[in-house]
Amino acid sequence: MSSGTLRVFALPSLEEQVSVALRVLLPPQSPVIVDWCGLVASRRSLYVIDLRCGSVVREMPLLFAARPCIIAEGASVFVQCDEAIRVRLQDCQRGFSRHCSFRSFEQRQSKARAEQSAASTNAITIDLLAARDFQPSVSTVADAMAHIPRNRWMAIVAALGTRREDMLFDRGKESSLILAAKQLDPPPLFAVFSWTACEKQNVASRCRRAGADAVICSAEGLTDLLVAPAPRVLCLAGEETTMTVQSVARKYNFTVVRVATNAEALDHVLHRGPWGAVIAALGTRRGVDLIFDAADDRSTLISVVKRLQPSPTMVVFSHTACKHGVMSQACMDAGADSVLCTAEDLEKLVAAIEASRASFLLDTSAPDVPPEPIPDIEEEPPASPFPIYRTTAEYPIVASRVEQNRELERKLGPSHPALKDLKSLLREIEDMLDSLPHPLTVTSLSSPLPPVRFVHISDTHHHHKNVFLPPGEVLLHTGDLVGNYGDRDIFKHLADFVDWLFKxxxxxKLIVVIAGNHDTLLDEQRYPADAAKAKKPFIESLPSNVVYLENGLVEYQGLKIWGSPTVSCREETLGKRYLSNAFERPRAQRQQIWSKIPEGLDVLMTHAPPHQIRTSECGCELLLERLRRLREPPKFHCFGHDHDYFGVEAKGKTIFINGALEEVRRMDPARAAQLCGWVFDIPRKDTDVVMRPTMSMAGGTVGKLESQDFWKPHEQMLVGMAVLPGGHFVATACPREIRGWAWPGDRKGSVPYLLWTVSTLPHNVGGTCCEVTSLLWLPSPVTAGRLAVFGECDGSLVICELQLCASFGDAPGLASA
Structure with missing residues (x-):
């Protein structure tokens, strides 16, 4: 390796076989080669290189590694960083070179490139409604024209063509293929796959004028095309409502298809899509057009719509539902994305759908060529362990929203209606932050001891992967982990949430979670059967630094955090039972629970807000009363539940934060856009206390590791690592300590556990303690093996051997020094 280039030579001729220019600084290390696969690390990335062709097939981020060490053993890859080990577990026990996930990644890349290459040279027809896979490509316009009537197509993708027989524009400024596609019922999406059209605006405009829905030049653009909302609206409503829908849809060139019964609507949803939106009135005739046909709080139509992939926007258009909050809440709980009753609100929604569609269909990605690696740059270590936000504009929620608004403006234009609400939201957030008595985070480090930084999120509803988490020390999630709107597999949602926590x-350092009213699997009182299956496995499978609170307290660094999932009982307040009624407790029970809130809290976590604070009708009066009676109220009160009041405000001695992200997600045309959590600081109190909840696991377990996870076996600088064949035993070293770990590396998600600890190397003659510098495993035909331990003492090299026991379970004995 030299100057960021990996060079491979053949032995014994020393003829250079492969030269790979990574263009990054490669620190001193020993690269690992397994069959065709080469592994090498920069200070921040692990590169997997196909030595047959000299190409990088995978790049994985690392924690900073000044002197990385890579070991490929059994079904695992271990990469030693400065303070952590990155472990990559494979899905099977077979040979690394044949079945490792790196190879499967390369195969997926090859398949995608092959599909893309075919798209650039042939007219490709895609029948996702039937097989969700590519149909055999056709090579001429005549063949494509012959295929079109034979099936119902979701999308047709064609290149511009270079020969007379495959020329897309065969009729001057028009295309026979596009015209034929648009005459189908329903018409498929039509995309032109062309680097030329993407690079030249006049060519792209010509394609769109001819009727193309999109002009793309990459696999990502093709993927976006297939999940973009279709410009078609299905309307189950009376004449007056349909006319309103049609007048709005006409402005955005959306087609409206009207149906009169639930049966017709279900047939169109399942067999005549795709749809950008499904708009339905509540209906009046049971068994004909009444959408709540399954039960008082369930709708077959809404459930079917939400099971589609991609899922259309489900709208209930009803004056009755808008007038009565109970009915509106029932529609949302059943799975509706929106409940509205005016043309103005409908126009906002259709504009958002159109903006989402335009955002998808405008392919701004670069052609699929390997990007140039970004060189590693030596950075000065920050004076603070976390960023300092000196102005409102630098605060994460503001900065991320500004950046996303700019991206939407670039794609949609600054005057697009969908941006109006997002810009208004940004101004509201800025005004709220500016109105606080003091900033949420420190603006400078006046004390050598930094405060504890908290990050707060809520109501992620199974969209946790789209949440941007700013740097922090403690993460708070105040409930509604799952998205049980309509018929959803919330067991899977809960498992996905746990997987995300491991990532x-x-x-x-600490993650604190409470439940919400949608997390029915965790409520033993209302749902004993479901909770019996899910709650204990959920709690037992949490990472070691995650605490689940249910009317309880956890302390961290001397700071007190109390959390409760309790919410008001809507059977009591609104006279109706809802499916999303987990932890809804009657007045007497809430009174008892809130009385347990202790004095002098640093953070209070509840799912429900207090009455009339960052909420309209969802707050709890009893909770507000309890807060008013406290002599020492909490410094911060974090909650969610009311999606419409995302924000922050100060009252008395407490700062109240509503972190509910669901409505912010729905407002953004790019539904996959990252949502940002709130950030705040609290001065550290007790530096001797790390955590006081009962969270430790037996045997010194660090926590379950999954694919692409980091493991900190010492919580300090690592200087050595040794892995025995098979990967079942791992030895790690920091300067003053060596640890032995049992590691069932052939099973994904297996849990490592501590076997033994050796505190230091033997003292030298003068009694000075030596420091470990590296480890090396030495095989032995008689015993389990030996660990060669290299150390340094007063400028001298110290080497000793530790004899490992056959079971590895007992501390090793000193063989020689």
């Missing part, structure tokens, strides 16, 4: 656990 982010290394970024926080």
């Amino acid at each position: 982010i656990e290394s970024r926080f």
Whole structure:
């Protein structure tokens, strides 16, 4: 390796076989080669290189590694960073070179490139309604014209063509293929796949004028095309409502198809899509057009719509539902995305759908060519362990929203109606932050001891992967982990949430979670059967630094955090039972629960807001009364539940934060846009206390590791690592300590556990303690093996051997020094 180039030579001729220019600084290390696969690390990335062709097939981020060490053993890859080990577990026990996930990634890349290459040279027809896969490509316009009537197509993708027989524009400024496609009922999406059209605006405009829905030049653009909302609206309503829908849809060139019964609507949804939106009135005739046909709080139509992939926007258009909050809430709980009753609100929604569609269909990605790697740049270590936000504009929620608004403006234009609400939201957030008595985070480090930084999110509803988490020390989630709107597999949602926690656990010292009213699987009182299946496995499977609170307290660094999922009982307040009624408790029970809120809290976590604070009708009066009676109210009160009041405000000695992200997600045309959590600081109180909840796991377990996870076996600088064949035993070293770990590396998600600890190397003659610098495993035909331990003491090299026991379970003995 030299100057960021990996060079491979053949032995014994020393003839250079492969030269791979990574264009990054490669620190001193020993690259690992397994069959065709080469592994090498920069300070921040692990590169997987196909040595047959000299191409990088995978790049994985690392924590900073000044002197990385890579070991490929059994079904695992271990990469030693400065303070952590990145572990990549494979899905099977077979040979690394044949079945590792790196190879499957390359195969997926090859398949995608092959599909893309075919798209650039042939007219490709895609029948996703039937098989969700590519149909055999056709090579001429005549063949494509012959295929069109034979099936119902979701999308047709064609290149511009280079020969007379495959020329897309065969009729001057028009295309026979596009015209034929648009005459189908329903018409498929039509995309032109062309680098030329993407690079030249006049060519792209010509394609769109001829009727093309999109001009793309990459696999990502093709994927976006297939999930973009279709410009078609299905309307189950009376004449007056249909006319309103048609007048609005006409402005955005959306087609409206009207049906009169539930049966017709279900047939169109299932067999005559795709649809950008399904708009339905409540209906009046049971068994004909009444949409709540399954039960008082369930709708077959809404459930079927939400099961589609991609799912259309489901709208209930009803004056009755808008007038009565109970009915509106029932529609949302059943799975509706929106409940409205005016042309103005409908226009906002259709504009958002159109903006989402335009955002998808405008392919701004670069052609699929390998990007140039970004060189590693030596950075000065920050004076603070977290960013300092000196102005409102730098605060994460504001900065991320500004950036996303700019991206939408670039794609849609600054005057697009969908941006109006997002810009208004941004101004509201800025005004709220400016009106606080003091900033939420420190603007400078006046004390050598930094405060504890908290990050707060809520109401992610199974969209946790779209949440941007700013750097912090403690993450708070105040409930509604799952999205049980309509018929959803909330068991899977809960499992996905746990998987996500494992992916982010290394970024926080402590993660505190409470449930919400949608998390029915965790409520033993209302749902004993479901909770019996889900609650205990959920709690037991959490990472070691995650605490689940249910009317309880956890302390961290001397700071007190109390959390409760309790919410008001709508059977009591509104006279109706809802499916999303987890932890809804009657007045007497809430009174008892809120009385347990202790004095002098630093953070209070509840799912429900207090009455009339960052909420309209969802707040709890009893909770507000309890807060008013406290002599020492909490410094911060974090909650969610009311999606319409995302924000922050100060009252008395408490700052109240509503972190509900669901409505912010729905407002954004790019539904996959990252949502940002709130950030705030609290001065550290007790530096000797790390955590006081009962969270430790037996045997010294660090926590379950999954694919692409970080493991910190010492919580300090790592200087050595040794892995025995098979990957079942791992030894790790920091300067003053060596640890032995049992590691069932052939099973994904297996849990490592501590076997033994050796505190230091033997003292030298003068009694000075030596520091470990590296480890090396030495095989032995008689015993389990030996660990060669290299150390340094007063400028001298110290080497000793530790004899490993056959079971590895006992501390090793000193073989020689």
